[in-house]
Amino acid sequence: MESLQALLGTRLPIIQAPMAGVQGHALAVAVSNAGGVGSLPCAMLSEAALQDELSALQAGTSHPYNVNFFSHTPPVPDQARETIWRDALAPYYREFDIDPAGIVAGPGRNPFSAGAADILEAFRPRVVSFHFGLPAPELLARVRAWGGKILSSATTVQEALWLEAHGVDAIIAQGLEAGGHRGIFLSEDLSTQLGTFALLPQVVRAVKVPVIAAGGIADADGVAAAMALGAAGVQIGTAYMLCPESTTSKLHRAALASDAARHTALTNLFTGRPARGIVNRVMRELGPLSQSAPEFPLATSGIAPLRSKAEALGNSDFSPLWSGQNASGCKNLPAAELTRELMSKWNGI
Ligand SMILES: Cc1cc2nc3c(=O)[nH]c(=O)nc-3n(C[C@H](O)[C@H](O)[C@H](O)COP(=O)(O)O)c2cc1C
The missing domain is CATH 3.20.20.70 (Aldolase class I)
Structure with a gap:
């Protein structure tokens, strides 16, 4: 060969x-x-x-x-599934003072x-x-x-x-x-x-x-x-x-370098398909795997504004902190x- x-x-x-x-x-x-x-x-x-x-x-x-x-x-966009997803995220929209009517559904990938x-x-x-x-x-x-x-x-x-x-x-x-x-x-x-x-x-x-x-x-x-x-x-x-050549965000870098990186899980919350990331607040509270998430990649747009608001406040509670199980390297x-x-x-x- x-x-x-x-x-x-x-x-x-x-x-x-x-x-x-x-x-x-x-x-x-x-x-x-x-x-x-x-x-x-x-x-x-x-x-x-x-x-x-x-x-x-x-x-x-x-x-x-x-x-x-x-x-x-x-996937074909499905309004009923989008509504279920927005309902699941509604308490967080209220917490961060986000108007869900302003969130445009879209693919992301x-x-x-x-x-x-x-x-x-x-x-x-x-x-x-x-x-x-x-x-x-x-x-x-x-x-x-x-x-x-x-x-x-x-x-x-x-x-x-x-x-x-x-x-x-x-x-x-x-x-x-x-x-x-x-x-x-x-x-x-x-x-x-x-x-x-x-x-x-x-x-x-x-x-x-x-x-x-x-x-x-x-x-x-x-x-x-x-x-x-x-x-x-x-x-x-x-x-x-x-x-240094990676564009990994500061928050993501901090998570990878911390003990938190020892606990990863597969989650579909960020895109709709299972992906491995460091466990954070939204993964603990809604998942890590949820029936409410729409089909890939349509889950992305609903969670994106939460990520932006949380990151602006300096936390990665709603960020996809992708990582393998072995971040020790x-x-x-x-x-x-x-x-x-x-x-x-x-x-x-
Ligand atoms: C942050 C991150 C983003 C990824 N994005 C992609 C991608 O865009 N395309 C792809 O084929 N694989 C992607 N992967 C998966 C990798 O191709 C690969 O399977 C994985 O990194 C190998 O495991 P390791 O992270 O433990 O080294 C991604 C992995 C990580 C960690």
Whole structure:
């Protein structure tokens, strides 16, 4: 089997995980220049911002990088569900003196589209990764046409087999420890979800394409352990969140650096899909998982004004404090140095 480095065109088999909301091109540039694969998360970018971020990324590195998109099917807005959600949030709107009539419902996150493919074509990124399955075949064909390698996350063996059957070049095995959204796409049943070291070897045995381990890997020993279980490479997110090149907010940084980071949970309150974050007030009081939250990504707009008001008052009670279960590797170190540290026990074969 071709090595992950040969497939992705890099020196080191490490991908800096795309992390929408806490990074832009600067983190990706630093990691790609350090010999790994830097990633640009695009789920929350307008087409104009995508163009700008790609231009900055291209200007910052001559090495390969990854461009990441969500590939969910946008839901049909449902007024009844929106009303249930607004009712659940009503006590908080009163507490913060927010007029719910002024809150505009809207998606907050967009899937990969023909418009995004038009923009990407000029940059021809070497790697394009997806979360929540894959986009339509005609969109994937456009990525292949410029020679882009296609990656996507699997959270079960079944999802890994599905992705392989649909032609991905490598699979990211995303264990339950991982920070941010679960890539789960064939089921909504969270009891199907496996920890990284249960998922990884089973996926490695089930598929022929390279498997990249993600979730809870936070130091050089974790990287070596994943490689010992058959990973062709690793994808690491949380550990990069305190790097100066990340745009992680002050409140989020403080939470990651505190004992609070030892308690994370899966919550659907911030977007409508389960994602792992540090437990905060709204997660304790309404969830962490709630039947009232509308379908992804429609939960976003109802909670956004609470987040803004609370953050202005200096608290993160309503903020999505995404984090994996192992924030112990977060370091305020330049991303290139952190990448070197993470790969320091990799034997180079
Ligand atoms: C703050 C944050 C944001 C994330 N956003 C994305 C994203 O936009 N796209 C994506 O494919 N994965 C996203 N993820 C998940 C990562 O790709 C990856 O699975 C995870 O970071 C690995 O686990 P770790 O955080 O324990 O290293 C995010 C993770 C975090 C922590």
